[in-house]
Amino acid sequence: MEPRVKALMFDVYGTLFSWEGIAEAVAQIFRQKGVRIDPRGFNLFWRNRQLQYSMMNTLIGKGFEPFIWLTRKALKSAAAFHSVTLTDEEEEQLTTVWLDKLEPYPDVLEGLKELKKLGYTMALLTNGNQEMVRTGVVDWLAHRGFSFDLLFTADMWQVYKPHPDIYLKSVSTLGLQLREVLHVCRMQSDVFGAKAAGLQVAWINRANEPLEAYGLTPDFTASNLLELVKLLTVPRP
Numbered sequence: 001m002e003p004r005v006k007a008l009m010f011d012v013y014g015t016l017f018s019w020e021g022i023a024e025a026v027a028q029i030f031r032q033k034g035v036r037i038d039p040r041g042f043n044l045f046w047r048n049r050q051l052q053y054s055m056m057n058t059l060i061g062k063g064f065e066p067f068i069w070l071t072r073k074a075l076k077s078a079a080a081f082h083s084v085t086l087t088d089e090e091e092e093q094l095t096t097v098w099l100d101k102l103e104p105y106p107d108v109l110e111g112l113k114e115l116k117k118l119g120y121t122m123a124l125l126t127n128g129n130q131e132m133v134r135t136g137v138v139d140w141l142a143h144r145g146f147s148f149d150l151l152f153t154a155d156m157w158q159v160y161k162p163h164p165d166i167y168l169k170s171v172s173t174l175g176l177q178l179r180e181v182l183h184v185c186r187m188q189s190d191v192f193g194a195k196a197a198g199l200q201v202a203w204i205n206r207a208n209e210p211l212e213a214y215g216l217t218p219d220f221t222a223s224n225l226l227e228l229v230k231l232l233t234v235p236r237p
Contacts, residue, residue: 003179005200005232007121009152009170011161011185012128012137015204016112017102019047025097029090037082045081049074051187054127054160064158066129071098098128100136105206111225112146118232123150125170125183127160150174162193171199182219184228192216202228 027039053070072095152170154160178198186204194201195216203218222228
């Protein structure tokens with residue numbers, strides 16, 4: 001019998017807020033420059049490099065860099081790969097989108113409110129740094145009637161997911177046992193990292209992806225937060 005979950009800990013980008021929406025900002029700049037490149041493909045490359053650089057930053061161990069810095073480095077790499085020349089102003093414009101212009105998925109606000117009604121402690125655990133998450137996520141939700149109890153960011157622990165420290169130190173701050181915390185995330189690397197650290201995991205599979213054959217599986221799988229609400233209100237055998 002699993003211990004009762006007492007806290008939900010949410011990833012942000014891709015789980016609650018849509019990084020895919022940045023493609024529109026990319027498209028706008030491409031139109032202005034006359035660049036004929038698919039902005040969605042460019043955005044996907046940028047996002048992949050962003051995640052790769054965050055993992056590399058932790059593995060190399062040469063000093064922690066804030067997520068927004070890595071985001072700009074990843075943008076430079078995406079531009080170079082696609083042979084697009086961006087001015088400093090254009091780089092700044094696109095990087096700033098991550099700070100305060102991302103939109104949540106349609107299910108998020110209602111889903112978070114319904115989950116909070118179930119009595120869980122609600123926390124964020126993200127690779128984003130404090131400034132960008134407070135400005136673009138915490139404040140956005142607070143203005144619409146929802147507040148998290150705690151915010152954990154990579155710059156607090158000086159490592160990025162899926163390093164075990166970011167999960168373990170966050171759970172320790174909650175004052176709970178590992179299996180009393182359900183980590184809610186979209187990226188499969190986050191699923192595997194949280195499971196390996198000992199947490200229960202809910203995979204928000206927004207893209208209907210097959211589970212990779214890594215050997216670790218989520219405890220719950222849902223396509224969105226409203227579906228997760230239903231799963232958590234049904235008694236488990």
